[in-house]
Amino acid sequence: MVSATTFLEARGVRRSFGTDPILRDVNLCIRSGESVSITGPSGSGKTTLLSILALLLKPDAGEVWVAGSETSSLSDRERSRLRNQFFGYVFQATHLVGSLPVLDNVLVPALIAGSGRGRRDYARSLLAGLGLGNRENHLPHMLSLGQRRRVALARALVLEPPFILADEPTNDLDPRRAGQIAEFLLGLPARGHALVIVTHDRALANEADIRLDLHDGVLRDAAESSDEPSVDETEAAVLHDPFARVRGTTLDDQQ
Ligand SMILES: Nc1ncnc2c1ncn2[C@@H]1O[C@H](COP(=O)(O)OP(=O)(O)O)[C@@H](O)[C@H]1O
Ligand SMILES: [Mg+2]
Numbered sequence: 001m002v003s004a005t006t007f008l009e010a011r012g013v014r015r016s017f018g019t020d021p022i023l024r025d026v027n028l029c030i031r032s033g034e035s036v037s038i039t040g041p042s043g044s045g046k047t048t049l050l051s052i053l054a055l056l057l058k059p060d061a062g063e064v065w066v067a068g069s070e071t072s073s074l075s076d077r078e079r080s081r082l083r084n085q086f087f088g089y090v091f092q093a094t095h096l097v098g099s100l101p102v103l104d105n106v107l108v109p110a111l112i113a114g115s116g117r118g119r120r121d122y123a124r125s126l127l128a129g130l131g132l133g134n135r136e137n138h139l140p141h142m143l144s145l146g147q148r149r150r151v152a153l154a155r156a157l158v159l160e161p162p163f164i165l166a167d168e169p170t171n172d173l174d175p176r177r178a179g180q181i182a183e184f185l186l187g188l189p190a191r192g193h194a195l196v197i198v199t200h201d202r203a204l205a206n207e208a209d210i211r212l213d214l215h216d217g218v219l220r221d222a223a224e225s226s227d228e229p230s231v232d233e234t235e236a237a238v239l240h241d242p243f244a245r246v247r248g249t250t251l252d253d254q255q
Helices: 046-053 076-086 102-113 117-129 145-157 175-186 202-206
Strands: 007-017 020-031 035-039 061-066 087-090 163-167 194-198 210-215 218-221
Touching: 007 046, 020 046, 020 194, 020 210, 020 218, 035 046, 035 202, 046 163, 046 194, 076 087, 076 102, 087 145, 102 117, 102 145, 117 145, 145 163, 145 175, 175 194, 175 202
Parallel strands: 035 194, 035 210, 087 163, 163 194
Antiparallel strands: 007 020, 007 061, 210 218
């Protein structure tokens, strides 16, 4: 279980690629137990921002604070240590290790942290909770996209990190499977985690405690920019409420 309140903060974050300014002045503060959604048009910098928050990418300017430490002056090794300790990252492409069975994939962060054996039972309970109890020994290519997403989710959670960052975790799933993953994610703040979710799915975004929109390199309250097209309609897979159909259902292993 996540202990005391932990903060993740971005102050005046800027990032360009070449001459393209992507993030101009991003400010954000998230604490454990909160959920934050970030919407914005395709190419607006959502993945870039999530990568900076998770210390996977450095900003050109500005500060990222993790649990009281300003991270820009840290060595790569120290950043890696903080990343492993504080973040669970759900990549848009799941990035599972193709040669490893499901259970071992979930245990990868624990192996890196040197606690693989101690986390085994917890990893199995996560898989069971995600409806994948009977898929522990399968290889990733034997699974559907929805199942692989859930394995990636279990991997992000295996060390019980304070911050879960999820990049479009429901994309390309049918509404029912998308709803199941969304419900699982939205239950994390009650377990003490902070959740930052990047999504094109407005119904999912609206379920978060704090709803932000990334537009022209600046994060704004989504309510303030709701008159502007914050969702790329061409990429939006699910714009209606995917939860309506699944509330009360349990996760299964069909997709
Ligand atoms: N490594 C990179 N090198 C050059 N340009 C990049 C790189 N990563 C992202 N970009 C560009 O930055 C912009 C924002 O990308 P991204 O953060 O992936 O947006 P989003 O996740 O909102 O779709 C895009 O124009 C993209 O092409
Ligand atoms: Mg993206």
